[in-house]
Amino acid sequence: MPALKIIIGNKTxxxxxLRGWLAVAHTGLVFEEVLLPLDTPEFQKRIGGLSPSRTVPALHHGDAVIWDSLAIIDYCARLTPEHFWWPKDLTAYGFARSITAEMHSGYMGLRAHAPMNLRGAWSGLELSDAVKADVEKVQQRWTAAREKFGSGGAFLFGDFGAADMMFAPVAARLLTYDIEVNTACRAYMDAVRNHPLVDAWYKDAATETAAVPMDEIPADATRLG
Ligand SMILES: N[C@@H](CCC(=O)N[C@@H](CS)C(=O)NCC(=O)O)C(=O)O
Structure with missing residues (x-):
């Protein structure tokens, strides 16, 4: 097996x-990680040689370079098909694929107005209509997945898999900004936060000190801790 190396940005x-890293870590294979600090001259200097899209994550595996988180998830699923990635049942698979693709290409309100930031906890975030609509939609998707397909475990389709990798940063955002969700979604978010790989990522993030101003919380929010 050729060496696996994932190029990532600041874990905070x-x-x-996070999505790409969860995928490679979920394989259970040994991998190297290279962290390029976002929004720095170093990132700009090195990214071109490591990622064709000039974005992170990018996965290197022998001669293969795979960029884009969803492509990395699918590539990693090919590396270790014996692990759980997508549900086997076709109806569940269709739902998993749909909500994962929807996350990958949408949720612009949440992405623009509630950037992932694992440092600290906040409240008082004024939610725009676009963010409220995204929070409502994600609750519908998660609740439906848990009710219809999730009885085998604590995650969307039972065991931790590709869809959870795609939504882990959404759970992180809702936790960071203390956004209220229904009980089933809160339980799901707690399961994601407590997953050993997610927890390992948070622990690494806690050792980082660099700040990326464009991903910092709006000034009118209230910091809790
Ligand atoms: N669709 C891509 C998005 C990748 C992306 O936008 N990554 C951001 C970091 S979270 C990035 O590399 N930003 C650096 C830049 O655009 O200069 C994926 O799924 O991987």
Missing amino acids: YSSWS
Whole structure:
């Protein structure tokens, strides 16, 4: 097996990196990680040689370079098909694929107004209509997945898999900004936060000191801790 290397951004802020990193870590294979600090001259200097899209994450595996988080998830699923990635049942698979693609290409309100930031906890975030609509939609998707397909475990389709990787940074945002959700969604978010790989990422993030101003919380929010 050729060496696996994933290029990521700051663990505090880089939501797409978290998705790709969860995928490679979920394989259980040994991998190296290279962290390029976001929004720095170093990032600009090195990213071109490491990622064709000039974005993180990017996965290197022998001669293969895979960029874009969803592509990395699918590539990693090919590396270790014996692990759980997508539900086997076709109806569940269709739902998992749909909500994962929807996350990958949408939720612009949440992405623009509630950037992932694992440092500290906040309240008082004024939610725009776009954010409220995204929070409502994600609750519908999570509740439906848990009710219809999630009885085998604590995650969207039972065991931790591809859809959870895609939504882990959403759970992180809702926790960071203390956004109210229904009980089932809160339980799901807690399961994601307590997943060993997610927890490992949070622990690494807690050692970071760099600040990326564009991903910092709006000035009118109230810091809790
Ligand atoms: N669709 C891409 C998005 C990747 C992306 O936008 N990554 C951000 C960091 S979270 C990035 O590399 N930003 C650096 C830049 O654009 O200069 C994916 O799924 O991986």
